[in-house]
Amino acid sequence: MxxxxxxxxxxxxxxxxxxxxxxxxxxxxxxxxxxxxxxxxxxxxxxxxxxxxxxxxxxxxxxxxxxRQPGLAELVEMFEVMAELEAVCARLAASRITDDALAALEAANARCLSAVRSEDPDGYFTENERFHAILYRQSGNAFLEKECQALHRRLTPFRRLQLRLRGRMRQSMSEHETIVAALREGDARAAENATRAHVAVQGEKFHHLISSLKSDAV
Amino acid sequence: MxxxxxxxxxxxxxxxxxxxxxxxxxxxxxxxxxxxxxxxxxxxxxxxxxxxxxxxxxxxxxxxxxxRQPGLAELVEMFEVMAELEAVCARLAASRITDDALAALEAANARCLSAVRSEDPDGYFTENERFHAILYRQSGNAFLEKECQALHRRLTPFRRLQLRLRGRMRQSMSEHETIVAALREGDARAAENATRAHVAVQGEKFHHLISSLKSDAV
DNA sequence: ATACAAGTTCTTGTATACAAGATGAATGAC
DNA sequence: GTCATTCATCTTGTATACAAGAACTTGTAT
CATH class of the missing domain: 1.10.10.10 (Winged helix-like DNA-binding domain superfamily/Winged helix DNA-binding domain)
Structure with a gap:
């Protein structure tokens, strides 16, 4: 027991x-x-x-x-909120992030790159998780971090499906680079916008997944 | 039963x-x-x-x-998140809000004004609640609305204390007017910033409350 | 006198027993 | 034949009984 x-x-x-x-x-x-x-x-x-x-x-x-699985409409709403929350994390992190964390973000994204090259969706997924976890942490707001983790976790299965979209992994990794660059510059506005776009694209393109859901098993 | x-x-x-x-x-x-x-x-x-x-x-x-009452540090974090969430509501509402809702916001704020004039903190509190509830709803995102309501509810006792600060009610009402004006103009950025400031000031000035807490009973 | 240890008691975690509402079937009326 | 009503059964909601771990007390040894 x-x-x-x-x-x-x-x-x-x-x-x-x-x-x-x-x-x-x-x-x-x-x-x-x-x-x-x-x-x-x-x-x-x-x-x-x-x-x-x-x-x-x-x-x-x-x-x-x-x-109670969320319907398409609710999923879009949840992704919208996730995008905004992560954008806030990025904006706050721009001024609060440590050098170590910046290096960790780059390392995680580097491992994303090798996962892309070896066509390893699971590996990419894992490193992507790490990337976002660091971002939440570097907001410097523990409460925000927990809220982000909770919503992130709830959206996990739907994010995972995203990786099936053609070229999504490579695109996602490129967006990560934009975010890291903005954070390194300390450009809060750029980091915020890049992060919001990075997450929002998942919600906006969600109807793509619906069709792939119907042809594939989970 | x-x-x-x-x-x-x-x-x-x-x-x-x-x-x-x-x-x-x-x-x-x-x-x-x-x-x-x-x-x-x-x-x-x-x-x-x-x-x-x-x-x-x-x-x-x-x-x-x-x-488990949140400590001062956590409260500040929660107010920061609340400010950001409400700011998102305002930005989204700027393009999504209905004329009826705008009128309802103005009506609620008008009742805030009469509460200020009759020095009625409870009345002000009630109408202030209504104001923010409308804002959440007008984000057009039901999930966001629920998240905001939950955090808002959790912060209720601490917001209530804010009204004890000298001139806070009148200031708060004035901030409401700024928000409504921005929403009426459809100025998303202005609405976002005004709302963030409106909520954030509560967190930033929270140490004022600590001292008043020590001299007064709840 | 203080610290450590063993036993007792108390509290939580889990299982089972009981009560009340809801669902569905069967029977009777129209 | 169809619909309504009533009764039986099933499921949830609540209470109680039981088991296991934690805390406290008491006693002894250093």
């Missing part, structure tokens, strides 16, 4: 929702999941609370909990 | 934490609160989950839950 079952279950369910194992609108049966995880209903219900607060699940009183 | 007990309890506890009835670091005893609310520990624990996710409470495994 690790420590709290509810935490482990919440993480597992969250992963299953994010990776699409649990389809939109699907009902999460308490007893069924309870015996599947070999626990009682109690920790499951606590996990449901957490998922509901994160917005991954909708709780209808006396009816049950249902998976 | 009306609504879920856990919901009612969560709201009650949230109110007690926000209005300072429950002090920072105080432990929330399950059995004690259970008999106080005349319920079992089960709905209480569900309520705790919600409070923990909102950040109002910290849950330490096998130890219990403790009230």
């Amino acid at each position: 690790e420590l709290r079952l509810a935490d482990r279950i919440a993480e597992t369910l969250e992963g299953m929702i994010l990776d699409g194992t649990l389809a939109d609108g699907e009902r999460l049966d308490e007893v069924q999941l309870a015996e599947r995880f070999a626990v009682s209903r109690t920790p499951l219900r606590e996990a449901f609370q957490r998922l509901a607060l994160s917005g991954l699940v909708r709780q209808i009183p006396r009816r049950g909990v249902f998976v | 009306e609504l879920r007990l856990a919901d009612r309890i969560a709201e009650t506890l949230e109110g007690m934490i926000l209005d300072g009835t429950l002090a920072d670091g105080e432990r929330l005893d399950e059995v004690q609160l259970a008999e106080r609310f005349a319920v079992s520990r089960t709905p209480l624990r569900e309520a705790f989950q919600r409070l923990a996710l909102s950040g109002l409470v910290r849950q330490i495994p096998r130890r219990g839950v403790f009230v």
